[in-house]
Amino acid sequence: MTGYALELAGIRRHFPVRDALGRPKGAVRAVDGVSLRVAPGEVLAIVGESGCGKSTLGRLALRLLEPDEGNVQVLGQEWTALSPRALRAARRDAQMIFQDPFASLDPRMTVAAAIEEPLILHTRLSRAERLKRVHELLARVGLRPETAVRYPHEFSGGQRQRIAIARAIASNPRIVIGDEPVSALDVSVQAQVLNLLMDLIREMGLAFILISHDLGVVRHVADRVAVMYLGRIVEEGPAAGIFAAPAHPYTRALLAAVPGQGAAEAEPIRGEMPSPIAPPPGCRFHTRCPFAVARCSAETPELLGTTHKVACHLAGELPPAAPFAEAHTGGERLSRLAAHFHREEA
Amino acid sequence: MLSVDRLSVTFQTARGPLRAVDDVSFTLEPGRTVALVGESGCGKSVTSLAIMGLLPGSARIGGRLSFEGRDLLALSAVERRKLSGGTLAMVFQEPMTSLNPAFTAGEQVAEALRVHEGLSAEAAMKRAVEMLDRVRIPDPARRAAQYPHQLSGGMRQRVMIAMALVCKPRLLIADEPTTALDVTVQAQILSLLAELKRETGTAILLVTHDLGVVADHADEVVVMYAGRVAETAPVGALFARPEHPYAIGLMGAAPRFATPGGRLASIAGTVPDLMSPPPGCRFAPRCPFGDDRCAEQPPMAPLAAGHQVACWVAPIA
Numbered sequence: 182m183t184g185y186a187l188e189l190a191g192i193r194r195h196f197p198v199r200d201a202l203g204r205p206k207g208a209v210r211a212v213d214g215v216s217l218r219v220a221p222g223e224v225l226a227i228v229g230e231s232g233c234g235k236s237t238l239g240r241l242a243l244r245l246l247e248p249d250e251g252n253v254q255v256l257g258q259e260w261t262a263l264s265p266r267a268l269r270a271a272r273r274d275a276q277m278i279f280q281d282p283f284a285s286l287d288p289r290m291t292v293a294a295a296i297e298e299p300l301i302l303h304t305r306l307s308r309a310e311r312l313k314r315v316h317e318l319l320a321r322v323g324l325r326p327e328t329a330v331r332y333p334h335e336f337s338g339g340q341r342q343r344i345a346i347a348r349a350i351a352s353n354p355r356i357v358i359g360d361e362p363v364s365a366l367d368v369s370v371q372a373q374v375l376n377l378l379m380d381l382i383r384e385m386g387l388a389f390i391l392i393s394h395d396l397g398v399v400r401h402v403a404d405r406v407a408v409m410y411l412g413r414i415v416e417e418g419p420a421a422g423i424f425a426a427p428a429h430p431y432t433r434a435l436l437a438a439v440p441g442q443g444a445a446e447a448e449p450i451r452g453e454m455p456s457p458i459a460p461p462p463g464c465r466f467h468t469r470c471p472f473a474v475a476r477c478s479a480e481t482p483e484l485l486g487t488t489h490k491v492a493c494h495l496a497g498e499l500p501p502a503a504p505f506a507e508a509h510t511g512g513e514r515l516s517r518l519a520a521h522f523h524r525e526e527a
Numbered sequence: 528m529l530s531v532d533r534l535s536v537t538f539q540t541a542r543g544p545l546r547a548v549d550d551v552s553f554t555l556e557p558g559r560t561v562a563l564v565g566e567s568g569c570g571k572s573v574t575s576l577a578i579m580g581l582l583p584g585s586a587r588i589g590g591r592l593s594f595e596g597r598d599l600l601a602l603s604a605v606e607r608r609k610l611s612g613g614t615l616a617m618v619f620q621e622p623m624t625s626l627n628p629a630f631t632a633g634e635q636v637a638e639a640l641r642v643h644e645g646l647s648a649e650a651a652m653k654r655a656v657e658m659l660d661r662v663r664i665p666d667p668a669r670r671a672a673q674y675p676h677q678l679s680g681g682m683r684q685r686v687m688i689a690m691a692l693v694c695k696p697r698l699l700i701a702d703e704p705t706t707a708l709d710v711t712v713q714a715q716i717l718s719l720l721a722e723l724k725r726e727t728g729t730a731i732l733l734v735t736h737d738l739g740v741v742a743d744h745a746d747e748v749v750v751m752y753a754g755r756v757a758e759t760a761p762v763g764a765l766f767a768r769p770e771h772p773y774a775i776g777l778m779g780a781a782p783r784f785a786t787p788g789g790r791l792a793s794i795a796g797t798v799p800d801l802m803s804p805p806p807g808c809r810f811a812p813r814c815p816f817g818d819d820r821c822a823e824q825p826p827m828a829p830l831a832a833g834h835q836v837a838c839w840v841a842p843i844a
Contacts (some may be wrong), residue, residue: 230709231680337797367566368736372780372791394710397739401782401791438714441739441783449714452665453681508742508783510766511775518843519779519792521815 185254186356186388187219187275192241192251198458209457211237213412215251216484219388221355226391226403226420228435232454233409239358239392243275244268256355273303273352278345280361285345286333292319293329296348303352318347322377339370343377350381357382358390363398375402396439400424400505408432411457411465418489424505428491431466433502442506464494472499528730529555529578529698533590536573536582545801547573549754550590552827553747557697558724560731562745562762564738566777568798570754571734575700578732579617580607594698613643616696618687620703625687626675632659632686633671636693643694658689662719681712688719695727702734717744738781742766747833750774753799753809756827760834770830770841772814808838816840 192215195208212234219225227235240246242253244260253260255275263271276299279285286295293315300311316326322343333341342362349357362378363371379402382389393399399406400420407417408429416429427433434450452469455461461468467477476494484492493499509515536548548570555561563571576582578592580599592599594615602610611617619625626635636658637651646654652671659667662685675683684704691699701720705713721744724731733745741748741762748765750758750773758771766784769775778784779792796813799805805812811821820839827835830842 230711368738368777369566369780369792369794372782372785373793375782376791376793395782396710397781397783401785434711438711439739439783440713440717440737440744441742443743449718450711451663451715453679453712454709508739509786510742511769511778511784514768515775515779515784516786516789518775519785520790522776522779522792522794523790 184220185218186221186223186256187217187242187390188252188254189215189217189238189242190252190254191216192238192248192253194237194241194246194248207458210412210460211457212241212248213460215409215412215414217407217414217417219356219390221388222382222386223405224382224389224391224403225405225407226393226399227407227409228393228396228399229409230394230435230454232411232457234412234457235392235409236360238409239277239360239390242390243272243277243358245277269302273299274354275356275358276349276352276354278342278349278357278359278362280364286341286348288333291330291332292324292336292344295333295344296329296351299348299351314351318351321350321381322347323373337370339366339374342366342374346374346377346381350385353385354387356388356390358392360392361394362391364393364395371398378402396436396505397441408435411454411460413465413492414484414490415466415492416490417484418486422489426504427502428489428496428499429466429493430470430472430495430499434469436505437503439505441508464492528557528595529732530591530593531574531578532593534574534577534592535589536570536577537587537589539585539587540802542802544587546804547754547801548577551749551751551754551756552590553749553756553759555698555730555732557730558728559746560724560733560744561747561749562733562735562741563749563751564735564741564777565751566736566798568753568801569751571751572702574751575617575702575732575734579611579615579700581617609643612639612690613694614696615698615700616691616694617700617702618684618691618704620706626683628675631672631674632678636671636686636689639690639694654693655689658693659686662686662689662692663715664689681708681715684708684712684716685719688716692723692727692729696729698730698732700732700734703736704733705740706735706737713740720744738778739783750777753804754801755809756837757810758834758836758838759827760836761832764831764834770834770836770843771810771838772816772840772843773810775843776813816843 192212194212195210197205198207200206229235241248296315296318297311324343363374403420406420406423407414410431416432427436463478463480464482467473472495482492482494484490532552534551537544537546565571633652633655636655640646640651640654656667656671659671664670664685705716745762748760748762749756752773757773769778776792776794785791794813807822807824811817825837825839827837829835
């Protein structure tokens, strides 16, 4: 046993691209050699912009997609080699929550049936015991027991996400991956779901991987952060360290772009992410990097370091970056007044 | 310049009349940005559509909308069309639904110039390419000849902004202009809007749910809840000292503005059904600060210069 809940080593997945006649003409290098570890009770955020490969990585981590190369270990068990049958059984330990619960909940299944399904698959509980557990789970995610007989379309987005969470934790998993789990929700509903997720992570000692483009949410919940750009991790480390001193030029640009830090004095980074079909050679960020030197277009930098790792030839030589500006402008008064809303929750 | 005075919008639905906007008032001056903030269904987008004259004919509009002294609600369809796209322009969240897939990016930007400034096709296209360059579309001449589906999301949003700005509108309504975009592209688009505002003195009505965008880009803020205005304030005052309990809850719920690592404010319950809103203050059923007075609708009351709040309990210590 390694002690890690989840370990990914050298994960690679390319999607072939064909031309109009079906002839292969290249591949989208969605995930291109990613290694990560997550400890029990730890929240690891994978951040990056559309097309960086973060969602694909989440699916690969649970073998919802098959990696071309690399290994997945869950609770010390090698998942890469599991037969489909063994994999189905092993899935009790690792579950996923998606952005759009409509896509993950069967519209013809009642809430009770949706939450009971993993219990049928993964436990030997009797029908009566299962129903009791369904009611416990509903209560745990803040839904009334009467909701059990209703269908997904009868619920709001926030309630549907609670149902998806109840289903995900039904089999008592050790690992949960949330792919943009609160991105589609209004701020006040998002807060309720985030509070619930953080409580569950703490109570169940879950290893949680949060895949998100929202750095405000990430700053709030993550212990560690991995930043992806064009299929690779460019920086990884403790959240506090990354937000205080982002090292990679892409991380710096990403953090600087988050609104709420005062109208940007600095010119925002130019251009857009290149196509993952033909990523730039060397460091994939060199085409947009304000610091790039000749070496950056020739040689791919490795992810180096002990706790705070960076994949940049110039790491350590760059001028210090501005830390992420926190925006809690309402100060002590806002915390004190906002706390009145917590009492309402209980 | 723009004055919205006691605006109300009612839709006829199968279940009966639904008042989506109720008694909304604010003003906007040249070179300023007013942000309309709130969550889904609060009436912010309906307010902006009313100003643009884009509501369906079945919507009943009450109150007054005046723009540079003209009564917008009294304009004929022809007068309206002359205004829209020229003096008054709009940018939406999803450029794919507002760009025409059958015309090139350049043709769509040039169209406004031909209609509003009477330019020839050739002169209009030349100006269109210049405008695409101004919104930082690389290789603008080539891009001008491409169709919307050949452009990335960020590029399409720039084309729409170019269309909106090419006739130098005096008022730009931007409804969630960057919500669908990645954060670095969002930063590029917002800095572009800020630059154009500085240069041309365009007034901007920014409709958004993103408090971070509001903090950086608005001068004044109108916080809406369930079709009504909860609080209006200069941006600094709102973020330093929100007074309406809904504004306090909203800021306490936003990870960027709440205490780092702490519990986020969780506003109990859900937004009221506008078919049968609660009597009195619409936030009262979810409000931890309320008392007996809240059974009656609170008036907008001034707290300081430009800072008004519709709450019996405010100011809260």
